[in-house]
Amino acid sequence: MSGVVLNGHGGSEMLEWRDDLPVPVLRESDVLVRVSATGVNNTDINTRTAWYSKGEAEADEASWSGTPLTFPRIQGADVCGKIVAVGAVIDADRIGQRVLIEPCIREANGDTLKTP
Incomplete structure (x- = not known):
């Protein structure tokens, strides 16, 4: 997997393009x-x-939540793309769907979402 990682606090020199990132x-x-x-x-x-x-x-x-950050890290939450794989409880028909990621969703259908 390819992407940009943040290697620490600082200027743009702390950003590094990598082609060897593990697939989650x-x-x-x-x-x-x-x-x-x-x-x-x-x-x-x-x-x-x-x-x-x-x-x-x-x-x-320094962090948004007050919890210390670990480096390297991949930043970014403003993302669109296509689903290429799903976990065991997700309908496989979702593969290929275009999605827009909303990282701030805390509620769906009136229910508070839980993080695993």
Whole structure:
């Protein structure tokens, strides 16, 4: 798998194109999306530059959630693409469907979603 990884806080020099990224292992309720297009938003940039930290001394702990980040990491949540594989409890008919990822969905059909 190919993609851009963030190797630490800093400028664009901290971004690296890689062709050797492992394909994620799907859990039973996951789908794997082949990304066709993605965007860079302010959260991606602010995370990379450690803007979320409280001060320069805490830059290694900067993150949106307050939990220290681990590197390298793949950023980005503004994604569209096609489903190429599904977990055990997902209908296989979903393979080939075009999807837009909304990372902030917390509710569906009136039910609060749980993260595994």
